[in-house]
Amino acid sequence: MAKIKIYTTPTCPYCEMAKEYFQENNVGYEEYNVAEDDKARDEMIEKSQQMGVPVIDIDGKIIIGFNKPEIEKALKYV
Amino acid sequence: MYDLIILGGGPAGAAAGVFAARKKIKTLLVTESFGGQSVIAAEIRNFIGFKSISGIELAKKLKEHLADQENIEIKDGVRVSKIEKSGTGFSVLTSQGESFETKTILIALGSRYRRLNVSGEDKFEGKGVFYCSTCDAPLMKGKTAGVIGGGNSGFGAAADLLPYASKIYVLEYSDILKADQITQEKIKNSGKAEIITMAEVSEISGGEFVSGLKYKDRRSGEVKEIKLDGVFVAIGYQPNSDLVKDLVELNPRGEIIINHQTQKTSCEGIWAAGDITDVLYKQINIAIGDATKAVLNIYEYLNKK
Numbered sequence: 001m002a003k004i005k006i007y008t009t010p011t012c013p014y015c016e017m018a019k020e021y022f023q024e025n026n027v028g029y030e031e032y033n034v035a036e037d038d039k040a041r042d043e044m045i046e047k048s049q050q051m052g053v054p055v056i057d058i059d060g061k062i063i064i065g066f067n068k069p070e071i072e073k074a075l076k077y078v
Numbered sequence: 079m080y081d082l083i084i085l086g087g088g089p090a091g092a093a094a095g096v097f098a099a100r101k102k103i104k105t106l107l108v109t110e111s112f113g114g115q116s117v118i119a120a121e122i123r124n125f126i127g128f129k130s131i132s133g134i135e136l137a138k139k140l141k142e143h144l145a146d147q148e149n150i151e152i153k154d155g156v157r158v159s160k161i162e163k164s165g166t167g168f169s170v171l172t173s174q175g176e177s178f179e180t181k182t183i184l185i186a187l188g189s190r191y192r193r194l195n196v197s198g199e200d201k202f203e204g205k206g207v208f209y210c211s212t213c214d215a216p217l218m219k220g221k222t223a224g225v226i227g228g229g230n231s232g233f234g235a236a237a238d239l240l241p242y243a244s245k246i247y248v249l250e251y252s253d254i255l256k257a258d259q260i261t262q263e264k265i266k267n268s269g270k271a272e273i274i275t276m277a278e279v280s281e282i283s284g285g286e287f288v289s290g291l292k293y294k295d296r297r298s299g300e301v302k303e304i305k306l307d308g309v310f311v312a313i314g315y316q317p318n319s320d321l322v323k324d325l326v327e328l329n330p331r332g333e334i335i336i337n338h339q340t341q342k343t344s345c346e347g348i349w350a351a352g353d354i355t356d357v358l359y360k361q362i363n364i365a366i367g368d369a370t371k372a373v374l375n376i377y378e379y380l381n382k383k
Contacts, residue, residue: 013118013132013212035217048204050205051204051206051308052204052214052217068155
């Protein structure tokens with residue numbers, strides 16, 4: 001099973017869509033709210049070199065935004 | 079061969095899908111996602127029948143309503159890469175290499191954020207230049223943010239920033255703020271905001287991330303600089319018409335010119351509805367009504383053939 005981290009803000013619709021996608025496909029994930037959690041925010045910026053959410057980390061593969069084809073690709077190769 | 083292919087899954091595309099299914103028109107709907115650009119709205123308060131609904135909830139409702147129809151095929155998460163005229167109609171090609179034949183097409187691809195087209199905008203996208211304030215405003219916690227645009231989307235972005243940013247600049251090109259009074263007052267009374275009109279943004283600068291912007295004061299001609307950590311661009315929308323620019327006639331804004339009675343475009347067999355068209359008012363309610371008109375007209379067209 002892939003280890004998935006998703007960095008989100010509470011109001012971001014694309015974050016919501018990404019989480020729903022994982023739920024629909026029965027894929028487990030850990031969520032980090034970067035609006036509250038400064039440590040997670042810094043970690044997200046370091047990993048993705050940018051500040052936009054969502055950022056999804058699938059076993060070290062960093063995907064910026066709810067990019068469904070990229071997510072599917074990353075899940076298939078793990 | 080389909081009777082109709084609908085491009086887009088926003089309010090217009092969804093409405094068209096429901097009407098086409100109920101008319102038993104053999105239909106395929108192709109979309110990258112549901113909800114269109116309204117999905118990023120934190121709160122929609124003028125969608126009739128709902129006192130308040132979030133963009134994401136609306137997207138779900140549209141998808142549910144479509145999924146409830148029996149007579150429609152849906153390709154979700156698919157981008158159309160090309161449309162070609164073929165013998166009796168059109169071929170619609172997807173980025174995944176599939177091809178579908180159809181007699182008619184309804185274009186409901188909506189619009190996307192308009193870019194500023196200034197130096198630094200591309201370089202710093204995501205690194206301090208943002209387009210989705212509901213997404214990224216929380217990243218400005220304790221920071222200074224600038225909003226470009228003094229319309230409803232600009233002041234909306236400023237409102238999204240209020241709980242987080244320590245200081246907010248709103249820059250407007252003209253000397254008029256077009257945002258609704260109620261939102262303007264909220265921002266002005268916050269004590270955090272500075273509103274600058276007649277400001278022409280010329281450059282976004284920084285090192286790894288944004289650290290400032292330059293603008294020309296259009297009254298004095300003087301170039302001024304603001305130190306800030308983020309820029310939210312909210313200067314309206316541009317239609318997603320690149321795909322069809324060689325097929326149908328566009329106006330100088332890039333909007334598809336339609337017959338406002340029937341939603342027909344300049345190309346026989348192609349209709350368009352919603353924000354991609356030259357309809358004067360871009361509203362969810364209007365997009366839904368116009369898509370309905372289009373499908374009823376397509377139904378008549380197919381029956382006459």
